[in-house]
Amino acid sequence: xxxEKSGGYFAIIPYDVLHDDNLSSSEKIFYGEITRLSxxxxxxxxxxxxxxxxxxxxxxxxxxxVSKLQKIGYIKVRYIREGKQVKERHIYPQINQDISSEFRx
Numbered sequence: 001x002x003x004e005k006s007g008g009y010f011a012i013i014p015y016d017v018l019h020d021d022n023l024s025s026s027e028k029i030f031y032g033e034i035t036r037l038s039x040x041x042x043x044x045x046x047x048x049x050x051x052x053x054x055x056x057x058x059x060x061x062x063x064x065x066v067s068k069l070q071k072i073g074y075i076k077v078r079y080i081r082e083g084k085q086v087k088e089r090h091i092y093p094q095i096n097q098d099i100s101s102e103f104r105x
Contacts, residue, residue, distance in 0.1 A: 008036045008037070008039030008040070009036075010036065011029075011032030011033060011035050011036040012032065012035040012036075012093075012095075013028055013029075013031060013032045013035070014095050016074075017031050017074055020072070022072065023068075023072075026055075026057070026065075027065050027068065027069065029055070030051065030055065030062075030065045030069070031069060031074060031075070031093070033046075033051065033054070033055065034046075034069075034075060034091050034093050035093045038091070038092070038093055042092070043078075043090040043091060043092045044090070044091040044092075044093075045088055045089065045090055045091075046091075047089070048062040048063055048066075066091070073094060074093070074094055075091050075092060075093055075094060076091075076092045076094055077089060077090070077091050077092075078090045078092070
């Protein structure tokens with residue numbers, strides 16, 4: 001099982017994601033792993049195979065998590081193609097910039 005440490009030693013799970021009742025705990029951890037792997041370049045380029053091995057889930061589970069987080073708006077996905085073949089996938093975590101008034105100075 002791959003336990004890649006590159007990208008950072010911590011994950012960020014924003015308040016909006018952490019307290020979203022539409023997400024399972026596993027989906028929230030998955031989002032955190034995306035942020036951890038985004039620390040170096042601002043986006044995550046890990047494959048579904050990597051996530052599958054590191055989080056001990058099926059690739060189809062990872063695929064459904066990506067789709068769900070993208071549909072909700074917590075991530076944006078960009079595919080780099082050569083012809084019809086996908087060469088790379090960049091996953092960009094989207095962090096809500098609206099901070100509630102109780103946290104403003």
